[in-house]
Amino acid sequence: xxxxxxAPYPVIDTDPNFTRVVRYFRPTDYVVAAGLTALGPGFMYWxxxxxxxxxxxxxxxxxxxxAGGVGAMAGFxxxxxxxxxxxxxxxxxxREIKKYxxxxxxxxxxxxxxxxxxxxPLAMQRTAASYSxxxxxxxxxxxxxxxVSHPYHGQSKGVIPEEDK
Numbered sequence: 450x451x452x453x454x455x456a457p458y459p460v461i462d463t464d465p466n467f468t469r470v471v472r473y474f475r476p477t478d479y480v481v482a483a484g485l486t487a488l489g490p491g492f493m494y495w496x497x498x499x500x501x502x503x504x505x506x507x508x509x510x511x512x513x514x515x516a517g518g519v520g521a522m523a524g525f526x527x528x529x530x531x532x533x534x535x536x537x538x539x540x541x542x543x544r545e546i547k548k549y550x551x552x553x554x555x556x557x558x559x560x561x562x563x564x565x566x567x568x569x570p571l572a573m574q575r576t577a578a579s580y581s582x583x584x585x586x587x588x589x590x591x592x593x594x595x596x597v598s599h600p601y602h603g604q605s606k607g608v609i610p611e612e613d614k
Contacts, residue, residue, distance in 0.1 A: 456538030489516030565598030
């Protein structure tokens with residue numbers, strides 16, 4: 450299956466599984482996630498220091514915890530989107546291609562399929578793929594991840610050898 454978009458870099462996978470995306474996080478992705486996590490409580494602290502609410506103590510601590518939780522979710526989703534963009538070929542993905550090829554060779558040597566097996570009927574796999582393909586573009590509306598093994602991944606030529614697809 451060919452990808453349906455033009456990308457400046459090779460397309461690796463248009464619907465990567467959740468665990469694969471998390472495994473492909475780069476150190477910079479973790480830094481971005483940690484930075485966004487710290488941004489919420491840091492902003493709350495700064496606001497309290499320079500524009501006091503007059504209600505320090507437990508309410509401020511609760512607000513900082515909530516801001517930290519929201520920041521952690523925002524950081525994780527941002528890092529996930531960065532990796533997904535590399536899978537889609539929208540940003541530089543040389544490291545991911547190398548890792549993907551190594552993973553493919555290892556799984557092929559073990560006789561396992563690259564994208565796992567599923568006990569779901571093919572029609573359900575197709576439906577799951579249609580829901581999760583490109584879902585990272587709409588994380589601001591609904592964070593939707595791919596947890597289903599299916600054969601609909603839209604890789605481009607050159608990422609894995611054509612005769613092995």
